[in-house]
Amino acid sequence: MTLVLSSCGGETSTQPSTDEQIDGVVRVVADDTQNFDKDRYTAAAGSVEIEYVLDGFQAHNLLIEGFEGEMVLEVENGETSTGSISLESGRYVLYCDIAGHREAGMEAQLLVE
Ligand SMILES: [Cu+2]
Numbered sequence: 001m002t003l004v005l006s007s008c009g010g011e012t013s014t015q016p017s018t019d020e021q022i023d024g025v026v027r028v029v030a031d032d033t034q035n036f037d038k039d040r041y042t043a044a045a046g047s048v049e050i051e052y053v054l055d056g057f058q059a060h061n062l063l064i065e066g067f068e069g070e071m072v073l074e075v076e077n078g079e080t081s082t083g084s085i086s087l088e089s090g091r092y093v094l095y096c097d098i099a100g101h102r103e104a105g106m107e108a109q110l111l112v113e
Helices: none
Strands: 025-031 040-043 046-055 060-064 073-075 080-087 090-095 107-112
Touching: 025 040, 025 060, 046 060, 046 073, 060 080, 073 080
Parallel strands: 025 046, 040 107
Antiparallel strands: 046 080, 060 073, 060 090, 090 107
């Protein structure tokens, strides 16, 4: 007996429009425990917008390894900071460069595809 599993791929691939995708924002949340809310973030290649949200009071910043000269987001006292950077597909590392923070856990992957 043969089981035929027919999956009629009902996925309609959404064509990329010429409009900027607002929901392409990468949201990174930091807190006073010196951690990001995720170990890995994803983004679409091109202009990547990053929203850095501080759920706490301690000062933090956010940089992308190898692109430190292009974007630095800084927050303290519950602030949100946003910035954008042009990235090709690949793996990147996000981190906070305040002394000791990266070692404490403020490091995450950013997967751009
Ligand atoms: Cu930090």
